[in-house]
Amino acid sequence: MIPAPFDYVRADSVDDAIARLREDPEGKLLAGGHSLLPAMKLRLARPSTLIDIGRLRDLAYIREDGDRVAIGALTRHHDVATSELLRQACPIVAHAASVVGDPQVRHVGTIGGSCAHGDPAGDLPSVLLALEAEFVARGPSGERTIPASGFFTSLFETALAPDEVLTEIRVPRTSGGWAYLKFNRRAIDWAIVGVAAVRANGGVRVGLTNMGLTPLRATGVEEAIASGADPAAAAARADEGTAPPADAFASDEYRRELAKVLVRRALEQVLA
Amino acid sequence: MAATETFVGRSVLRKEDPELLTGRGRYTDDLSVPGMLWMAVVRSPFAHARIRGVDVTRALAVPGVVAAFAGSDFRWAGPLLMAWPVTEDLKNPPHYPLATDVARYQGDGVAVVVAESRGAAMDGAEAVQVDYDPLPAVTDVEAALAEGAPLVHEDLGTNESFTWSLTNGDVDAVFASAPIRIEERYRIQRQVPNAIEPRAILVEPNIATGQFTMWDSTQVPHVVRTAMALATGISESKLRIIAPRVGGGFGSKLQVYPEEALALELARRLGRPIKWTETRSENFLATHHGRDQVQRMELAADERGKIVGFRAHILANMGAYLRIISPGTPVLGAFLYCGAYTGEAYQVTLTGVFTNTTPVDAYRGAGRPEATNAIERAIDALARRVGKDPVEIRRINFMPPFTEATPSIGGLTIDSGDYHATLDKAIELFDLEQLRKEQRARRERGDVRQIGIGLSTYLENCGWGPSRVIGNVLRYAGGGWEAATVRCHPTGKVVLVVGTTPHGQGSETAYAQVVADELGIAVDDVDVLFGDTDVAPSGWDTYGSRGAAVGTPAVHRAARRVREKARAIAAHELEVAEDDLEWSDGAFRVRGAPDQARTIPQIAFSAWTGHNLPDGVEPGLEASSFFDPENLVFPYGAHICAVEVDTETGATRVLRYVAVDDVGTVINPMLVEGQVIGGVVQGIAEALYEEALYDESGNLVTSSMQAYGLPGPPEAPTIITGSHVTPSTTNELGIKGVGETGTIASPPAVLNAIVDALSPLGVTEIERPATPEKVWRAIQRAKGERA
């Protein structure tokens, strides 16, 4: 399949990209392109201009930033997955990046691109939500920081303004147990349901993949654990407040059940 | 000089590999010719719709677009070939390359665009405006037969295409008097064959001579040539069809497709080469599908579980049109609803049903996986009913071992078989006792992950032929013979020309092994030509596991004829009588004086010069054979599978899999093992992963490789293989077939294993494919029934 025709420009800086976005409201940023190009090939997406930011190498980094680790938005999944720093400081992110797509996808796709895509079935968003990560965006009026809880706003939609560029994701250092359980039929598939769990401040934070229009926090589970429930009892609340999709892969009913099983298993791992 | 090496029976590495490994193999899409245009087909997004109008004006305005046509712009000499009217009164509405009045499935072609580039052709196709009036659609066979169902072909007044039946013995009496009767219902879900190479076509016209060369990703260039002549009216003598390297078929490329006729017709109309390559999205809609049956399987037995009667009633989904062998596909399995078992009475009724879905036709196994599913699932149900072990119930029902052709209750005359032998060997390789022990331990401790063990002992019929039987008894329009020519170059190198069209099987290597042994030369000295109707004008191509079983005897006979001619020349040169020569160690040798010898290369040179030939012997050293088999061949075997089921999520994985097959004499064990493993994994995918799923409006939901679960390397288990050989009595080489055994045998083994794993929970049946959700639902249902 061949994408519909489009104009192609290469941004030489983030500010340049912002300016180009303002010039063409139908324009789209191209990072790795591994969410965008598949949609364009099937002609489900038809941006008028592609603004290539893939060459802004200064947005590809993983570095210590106080009690956090800062990940440049153009850092590839492969580099996130194999980062020694992340494996030490925030291993769940490295692990989640290692189960995105396949090796070829991870060699090109970027953490910023997949977050900005806003797919609730993506692996990293629920992990970043559970971690209470921060998203740094730059727009015409400067930089702002968006908490993960406010970043994913709807299906394929984020808090990024049309003329904003996601530049960095900051994740906390974690020291306790963690788990990311991805349930899919084939290794290459998107998660039917995924569960991210991390220990934090004596409690547990739980993120859910593909259980609604956005990645979700399982707040009922978190509350139950905080008030002393065991994993099985807490996990029974895993689908509270969710609205899982029904599609070719699974019904919503089954997704709810999976969420409960996976949350219990994740809690057992995290609290072990 | 003489070759002491022999090749048959050895795992000779493939001749095909070097070019394929280095990216030098040429598939159709790799080819281009000057002046080439690209074709794109506009397809109906609706499963059923009246076409009120097609407007190509906007498409013609797209940059790069050269021409665009609606279905009504074509006048065809005939419809696309349907070659298997299984009954006299079968209803076969003609299928033309583009729909003109009604689109009958999602993906049905309604218009065509030709442009200067691949992208421009797609842009143009997008710009064609079609005015559809959507009609109610029906996709399920039972719904299609119900009163008041939407009619796929309104003028027929019914969605039933045909009913075919076969009866042996007094079925009603046997069922009436049997103490045990079981009736099971199975749904064989629809599959998308998914050869990794999408279909591709390139047609080059020669304006001066009126000849057309078509490169085509097909399994059947010979059939395509005839079918194209019928559809377009262009004489066969003006059509050259070439199947270059073909990236897998699995039955999906034994078809004659609309795009072949369209590309040819457009090349004629525009006088320019036309190329078309299917996208994967199109492949899901426009390349034929496989399976899709609803089965009612009944067994009658005594209290011990000895079967006396088999009765199967099958509804087979044909899709929107009958394609080349759509009606015959279920018939290929119609003799196998008794498996490898004996009985007193047998009845199979097949009803072919039209629906608003992609046409259904042969997919690896074609009819036989369906039949094997029915009998191998049902015999397990019978075992549960009479309280017998799955191994034991099979043993008491097997036909006893035989080495001469023997009739079956299903109406076949089987070449040879020892069904106990393959089962015994499979049990031994599987380590059944150890796994049963592990299973008991997990059951006792109520493990979340339970183990199940499943069996499938199958019998199949393949090696499509003999011509007079398939023609006169089964009403197939084509032939079942195969052709080969062996030609010696002056230096003794050999060209073998065959009428089969291999596309991954490794037949080039296997045939070369046979020729090399017959002629005392090396495998590397045999070049194999095929898949080009000008180079290899005669043959019936590769499908139905016929490449080895029907193709090899032709190759062998042609090589033997060359050797017999060479014997006369050798005797003349050595000045002895022909009877004084013996063929040994790769040469004709004078008895008692083995140093006096002539090799085939030496004789080839003499035959070429013609300087010193015996009287009456013509120059040249080549011979042909047209081999028409006396019967089909009947591979069989025993497959055992262990699965682990997560009873909380329903996730299932294969823990251990053993396949023991009797495919007759083996030419190349490496190739045979490769066919078995590949087929078994494809069958496991059928059991666990794959389904072409339509929604209520007739949209194909699993319409991409993302949604349709072809397993990848992490999902595929390791297959342990074993073999047992009883030579076939059908051909002088003892060859059966191996191309389809894996997909025939494996699905019921996996499904039986899942039921076995869950039987302590009360589960007795599992729907295919056994996705995690379906397994989970079966567990929930059983829990509910128990509560």
Place this chain on the structure above:
Amino acid sequence: MTRISLTVNGQRREADVEPRTLLVYFLREHLGLTGTNVGCDTSTCGACTVHLDGESVKSCTLLAVQADGREVTTIEALARDGELHPLQEAFRRNHALQCGYCTPGMVMAAASLLRERPNPTEEEVREGLEGNLCRCTGYQNIVKAVLDAAASGARV
């Protein structure tokens, strides 16, 4: 049209391309390197796998303009001086291909895998090739071949 300049199989190549040209079609149709195949349109099958700066990528999911200034290696460059690459040898020895259509992508994915993980376990090979589909072999001999190539210690 956009001007691009890149190195393909060690050779400098320059071309004007439509921005929508996918890298795989640039390789196949502009450069005539038809060894890299296309099997799907959803970035699933991996038949189009090539190396971009030494790492496996799916060339159906990259625009040719994204490869501007970079180094691309295709299956055509793997065998050197008429000698098959050790992975190609191992594929042949282990009957790891049948129709051959997925093979170039599979070999390129395997080469990248072994570069990152020279001594993989069977499970690591299966996971490392998760982005490549084969319909013929059931993968068993492909996995065997990759393990065989790794064990042979040959430089990949």
